[in-house]
Amino acid sequence: MLKSRWFLAVIAVVLGVLTCAGTLLMRLNTVSHETKAAAVAAVEEAKPKDWDFWTSEMQTLAAELKAQRQLLDSKAKDLDAYAERLKAEKQELLKVRSELELMRDDLDKSIPVLQATETVNVKSLAKTYAAMKPAQAVSILGEMDDQSIVKLLAVMKPDNVASIFQEMARATGGMQARAARISDQLRLLKKQPAETAQP
Secondary structure, three states: OOOOHHHHHHHHHHHHHHHHHHHHHHHHHHHHHHHHHHHHHHHHHHOOOOOOOOOHHHHHHHHHHHHHHHHHHHHHHHHHHHHHHHHHHHHHHHHHHHHHHHHHHHHHHHOOEEOHHHHHHHHHHHHHHHHOOHHHHHHHHOOOOHHHHHHHHHOOOHHHHHHHHHHHHHOOOOHHHHHHHHHHHHHHOEEOOOOOOOO
């Protein structure tokens, strides 16, 4: 699973999204603390001391505070927009992940599996086909599905398999392409471990 490019790509995207979210949360916390500190300082400075009148310095300070507040509001909106983008990307990532899991399941279903319980029957049938002439075996195998053929060829001797593939290569009607598919599926064949005998 770790050798799959898709799995590694999904892991990289997940880590990227999580890193961005963590950075965003830390930055939002820092901006919030800075805003509170600035507001407290402004209130302290705006408190009337021993006089009760509005000076030009107070007007300047009030204008600066207003400008800083507008800047902080703008940054907060930017952070909210960024958080929304992260949320949308996370949902897209989850969608891609579920699609990848479906693709993996489909791939697993397409790979033939030779169950331990059917091995004896398949071996017996494979001996029958191996005893036949390759042309006759190919004409019968041509009517079977690819997974069944793969299971039969998997338990045959390599010489018999070679004769059958050679005859399939001579046949017409797309049998060469089918032989290539079957050959590739032979490479991917999974064998189940022997099951415990039931009473």
